[in-house]
Amino acid sequence: MKKIFATLFFITYILMNTTTGYAANNEQIKYTITFPEAQAHYADVEMTISGLAQKTLDLKMPVWAPGSYLVREFTRNIESLTVSSAGKDLPAVKTRKNIWQVNVTGKATVTVKYRVYAFEASVRTSFIDAEHAFLSSPDIFIYPDGMLNNPSTVHIVPYKGWTTVSTSLEKVKGDDFTRTAPNYDILFDSPLEVGTQDVFGFKVGATDYEVAMCGGGNYDKERIKKDFTRIIEQEAAIFGENPNKHYLFIVHNYFKGGGGLEHLSSTTLGATRDGYTHEGTYQSFLSLAAHEHFHLWNVKRLRPIALGPFDYDNENYTTNLWIAEGFTAYYQDVIVRRTQLYVPQNYLDLMARQITQLENQPGAKVQSVAMASYDAWIKSYRPNENSNNTTISYYTKGAIIAMMLDLEIIKNSKGKNSLDDVMAYMYNEYYKVKKRGYTDAEFKLALEKFAGKNLDEFYAKYINGVADIDYNNYLAYAGCQMRDELAGTNSAELGITMIANTRRVIVASVLRGTAAWDDGINVNDEIITVDGHPVDSREPLFGNKKPGDKIVVKLVRDGIEKDIPVTLKPSTTVRFKIEQLANATPQQLAVRKKWMTLQ
Numbered sequence: 296m297k298k299i300f301a302t303l304f305f306i307t308y309i310l311m312n313t314t315t316g317y318a319a320n321n322e323q324i325k326y327t328i329t330f331p332e333a334q335a336h337y338a339d340v341e342m343t344i345s346g347l348a349q350k351t352l353d354l355k356m357p358v359w360a361p362g363s364y365l366v367r368e369f370t371r372n373i374e375s376l377t378v379s380s381a382g383k384d385l386p387a388v389k390t391r392k393n394i395w396q397v398n399v400t401g402k403a404t405v406t407v408k409y410r411v412y413a414f415e416a417s418v419r420t421s422f423i424d425a426e427h428a429f430l431s432s433p434d435i436f437i438y439p440d441g442m443l444n445n446p447s448t449v450h451i452v453p454y455k456g457w458t459t460v461s462t463s464l465e466k467v468k469g470d471d472f473t474r475t476a477p478n479y480d481i482l483f484d485s486p487l488e489v490g491t492q493d494v495f496g497f498k499v500g501a502t503d504y505e506v507a508m509c510g511g512g513n514y515d516k517e518r519i520k521k522d523f524t525r526i527i528e529q530e531a532a533i534f535g536e537n538p539n540k541h542y543l544f545i546v547h548n549y550f551k552g553g554g555g556l557e558h559l560s561s562t563t564l565g566a567t568r569d570g571y572t573h574e575g576t577y578q579s580f581l582s583l584a585a586h587e588h589f590h591l592w593n594v595k596r597l598r599p600i601a602l603g604p605f606d607y608d609n610e611n612y613t614t615n616l617w618i619a620e621g622f623t624a625y626y627q628d629v630i631v632r633r634t635q636l637y638v639p640q641n642y643l644d645l646m647a648r649q650i651t652q653l654e655n656q657p658g659a660k661v662q663s664v665a666m667a668s669y670d671a672w673i674k675s676y677r678p679n680e681n682s683n684n685t686t687i688s689y690y691t692k693g694a695i696i697a698m699m700l701d702l703e704i705i706k707n708s709k710g711k712n713s714l715d716d717v718m719a720y721m722y723n724e725y726y727k728v729k730k731r732g733y734t735d736a737e738f739k740l741a742l743e744k745f746a747g748k749n750l751d752e753f754y755a756k757y758i759n760g761v762a763d764i765d766y767n768n769y770l771a772y773a774g775c776q777m778r779d780e781l782a783g784t785n786s787a788e789l790g791i792t793m794i795a796n797t798r799r800v801i802v803a804s805v806l807r808g809t810a811a812w813d814d815g816i817n818v819n820d821e822i823i824t825v826d827g828h829p830v831d832s833r834e835p836l837f838g839n840k841k842p843g844d845k846i847v848v849k850l851v852r853d854g855i856e857k858d859i860p861v862t863l864k865p866s867t868t869v870r871f872k873i874e875q876l877a878n879a880t881p882q883q884l885a886v887r888k889k890w891m892t893l894q
């Protein structure tokens with residue numbers, strides 16, 4: 296009877312936990328985190344596991360942080376790991392890069408102690424100093440194998456002077472410093488900020504929002520509250536609901552900062568401390584916030600099938616980051632446009648900038664957006680000097696694809712539908728009804744449903760292929776036109792980029808098909824003179840030379856001076872501008888109005 300009851304309970308629990316897909320056990324897991332040497336960037340973690348009834352315990356740590364597609368080998372920063380039970384040490388044997396194995400036969404409770412070194416300031420890695428601790432959970436919490444669905448509690452003992460904990464993890468008995476996670480997917484998806492951050496809140500609909508500002512800055516709280524509210528309202532309107540009761544923005548203000556990482560109920564943003572009064576920087580900050588917040592639907596809930604339940608030991612491959620990231624990158628600017636905080640042309644300029652970036656990258660002729668997604672782990676997150684020639688950004692091309700599809704859907708539905716309807720449909724169909732991720736084919740079907748046409752050719756050319764994009768075909772739907780502002784200038788180009796922040800001219804990359812590529816200038820070459828004239832990175836390299844002119848580049852390569860004859864070629868660099876045609880037809884104006892949310 297007892298066994299049957301237990302089995303029924305077990306099945307119910309599995310059914311209730313479809314997002315994680317693991318069974319829960321009866322063990323209790325508690326963490327206590329102290330910072331005796333915060334100034335030297337250490338956290339000391341003590342984990343107690345009780346209720347054990349097994350012979351072998353594998354202690355593991357994720358090798359990557361969801362949302363950031365790179366194996367980062369977090370156990371690199373773990374030291375002094377010990378395991379004990381009732382005061383007696385138990386040997387912990389390393390059996391894999393991220394596993395310690397312990398014989399726990401007859402031990403119901405064990406205590407694991409270890410130290411974590413954290414000095415990588417980013418939104419996806421932990422950072423600790425005397426001012427604050429940012430704990431990005433996957434690189435802090437070792438977990439017992441087989442217990443990913445167990446709840447755990449985290450007790451924080453702050454370093455001297457630290458007063459505040461900011462995290463989306465629920466409080467235990469109202470205690471700010473003791474938090475609980477229902478399972479490890481939630482724990483690993485909930486960073487904790489501990490320090491003296493400036494916290495302020497606001498409410499949007501039924502959701503309580505909190506902003507934790509770390510590192511100071513010239514931000515205007517009231518302006519942020521007002522502008523974030525407009526962004527949040529626009530995003531929730533697309534999906535028809537805001538699934539969070541609470542949501543937290545952790546903002547790290549640096550001398551110069553950026554980047555963000557999405558979570559289910561929070562996000563971490565990097566920002567420039569004194570950039571809030573600079574209009575361009577502030578607008579980028581709003582776009583970043585809109586991007587990460589949009590992810591609470593797109594990727595954290597509506598997700599490619601490969602991205603959950605996560606395999607924390609290995610790469611998790613998907614060909615759909617152009618949707619998860621690219622569509623989010625598209626919407627970050629669409630949403631800011633919809634807040635009406637900036638003029639419509641501002642939005643077109645941002646789109647033109649994305650197209651300019653893609654079209655100036657020789658990799659656009661090499662790597663498809665599906666393969667850019669799949670190889671994120673080895674290419675996008677591990678760029679080298681040749682990346683521009685061989686890869687593209689699934690953010691940039693994904694955003695461009697989203698624009699093309701949005702325009703296609705708006706035109707074909709005569710202004711009735713847009714890409715919004717695809718996102719809302721997919722969210723409802725896969726996150727809410729089917730409670731699983733979508734496959735490539737399922738997302739394509741939804742796009743076809745709203746576009747009212749077969750997209751086989753579109754996918755073959757632009758998703759799985761590298762065909763040239765006829766931008767003006769799509770922009771014409773909205774009575775817009777794109778042109779290259781550099782067309783017809785007949786300027787010559789060498790085809791290199793230089794290492795920044797130095798007056799010396801040191802080659803950082805050589806672009807495929809340019810004069811530098813053809814005539815053999817290499818990365819790391821230091822250019823000394825051109826036609827005998829000394830060069831300086833702040834000056835044009837070869838004055839008024841034209842395509843076809845020959846120059847001699849004197850450079851130093853590995854300590855040896857060389858003279859390289861180079862025949863200059865016409866510049867292939869483009870700079871696009873999107874304009875709204877004054878003589879647009881009523882049909883074009885209807886598409887434009889829907890696309891750009893014109894009043």
Ligand SMILES: [Zn+2]
Nearest residue numbers: 586590620623
């Ligand atoms: Zn993103």
